[in-house]
Amino acid sequence: MPVRALWYRNGILSIVDQRALPGRTVVRRLRTPEAVAEAIRTLAVRGAPSIGVAAAYGMVLARRGGRHTAVQAARLLSSTRPTAHDLFVGVERIRAVWEAGGDVEAAADSYRREVVEECHEIGRAGAPLLSGARKVLTHCNAGALATVEWGTALAPIRVARDRGARLFVWVDETRPLLQGARLTAWELAKEHIPHAVIADNAAGHFLSRGEVDAVLVGADRIARNGDFANKIGTYEKAVVAHENGVPFYVAAPWSTFDPRTPTGASIPVEERSEEEVAEVRGQRLTPRRSRHRNPAFDVTPAKYVTAFITPAGVVRPQDLAKLLDRRMRAERPPAGPRATGSRVRRTRRASG
């Protein structure tokens, strides 16, 4: 079984601190919304769906603590990271229940179950796409750690493996915070899925030599037209995959789709601290006088996406807007934030 990134019981949200992996498995017990906000900001809990579920439980802790109004708690948790649409879905879902006087804990539990079940559906929908594939490439970590359980990009790989496929996974290391080298490799190693970690700048080499049959990634926010934000470096992988005729798939639960953001141009891109680029695990790499830039995400145009793997099946980019409109009409899902002002927002550095 893959790991579980977080769980909630009796007023305590327990998270596997992803900053300590793969060296140590540290479980942190969070009791206040401030502690949850800090864990999200510092990437102790990370990956868009996990962030959304953690924030939902952060709202539960705020309600229990009695020190915040629903609006204050929502503001605290929503200010942590701007790009992952799931964060706002998780917060808004619980805020609505809180303001209606409902059972926030039951609402957060049900949101968590929904995310996990959608990941299983993504796995089942995506596995057939890999039937002829031997080697796939992934970027960042879109596994169980990023999604509470199971994963988005890793879900079809897991289902294909369970159905007897012998897949090999290229794992981009994913500088600056090394989510691929530390977290995806850790998940795959635990399950004995064959893989190799490669430097971020090696992916083009393998793509151009016919050593990658498909690229699978997750997303932090998918705009109505299919442009999507994901971990920095995703865009260049998509362009090189396109150049080499390699299919490029984006797997995500519904909370990652943002029907109110028309195109990728309006997706807010988080910019994090210079230290994350200047250092690796506390070790300084660059001259003291050097400056750094650290956008945490980039936006890949829909034209490079072969298909989205959704809980409802495989969707071509050109069909996405119609599908999202139909879902909005049927469900009226909670609104995410509209992108306003600067497209680049700064957050504090990740420690550890």
Ligand code: MRU
């Ligand atoms: O900064 P992170 O580690 O939270 O970024 C995570 C990613 O970019 C993931 O690929 C994305 O959230 C999808 S997780 C299923």
